[in-house]
Amino acid sequence: MMQLGQINTLEILRESDHGIYLIDNEDKEVLLPNRYVPDSFKIWDKIDVFVYLDNEERLVATTDIPYIQLGEFALLRCNQVTDYGAFLDWGLVKELFCPFKEQAFKMKPGGWYLVHCYLDERTDRLAASGKTNRFLSNKELTVKEFDEVELIASHPSDIGWNVIVNKTHIGLIYKDNIFTDISVGDKLKGIVKKVRPGNKLDIALGQIGYRNIEPNAQRILEELEDNSGFINLTDKSNPEAIKEQLQMSKKSFKKALGSLYKQKQILIKPDGIYLVETTE
Known part of the structure; x- marks a missing residue:
């Protein structure tokens, strides 16, 4: 069909x-x-x-592949605005139309907007909507705690970032769980940290707890290798210094250090961390 x-x-x-x-x-x-x-x-x-x-x-x-298909979300550029609405570049000769009533913010030529592609039931035409939340629902969740999920950054709030979860639900990443710059439309990977009453989803980037030791440990090893086997950080370093250099929390950093130390892959000295040299 x-x-x-x-x-x-x-x-x-x-x-x-x-x-x-x-x-x-x-x-x-x-x-x-x-x-x-x-x-x-x-x-x-x-x-x-x-x-x-x-x-x-x-x-x-x-045979051209558009930047967005029916039922998907994407960050698109507005090419022009007419008396009828905005026209967005979605990679095809014919632009994707976004009616004024579907604009969360008044669109302007040259601006970039996160939109959802839907089928207008009245006209049977594909169209875009900037009111993305109306295409999401947490009424019946398809995810549970500790599930890995695909994320799209939707919009910031006073307490963190709202994200689209698996193209289906809305979730929130709290500020204290963000250790990298995020922009609207960014595609990220995360995990369901907690399901709150009302099916509200707390999301964390990467993985949580002990599941997070391995990727964070790998991140530290890569940093050591890129810096001749030494980085000027210890378990007593300022959290901001750790965040700036490694994009992780101090808690995650200490867990990863412990893992690497037990595996005898690093030495922890007062001036920093040293990579243990191995011989074949």
């Missing part, structure tokens, strides 16, 4: 002056214009294409 706004694998049915016609398993046809037709092909070859409506509202296929 051909899916509007998504990548489809279709078969080449026939040639025409305007391109080649593709067909799905329900005998629905769509034109792939000449500019996208591969140099060599055979009838009944399969080809991956994105299907959408062209400027004349006709179903059309393209």
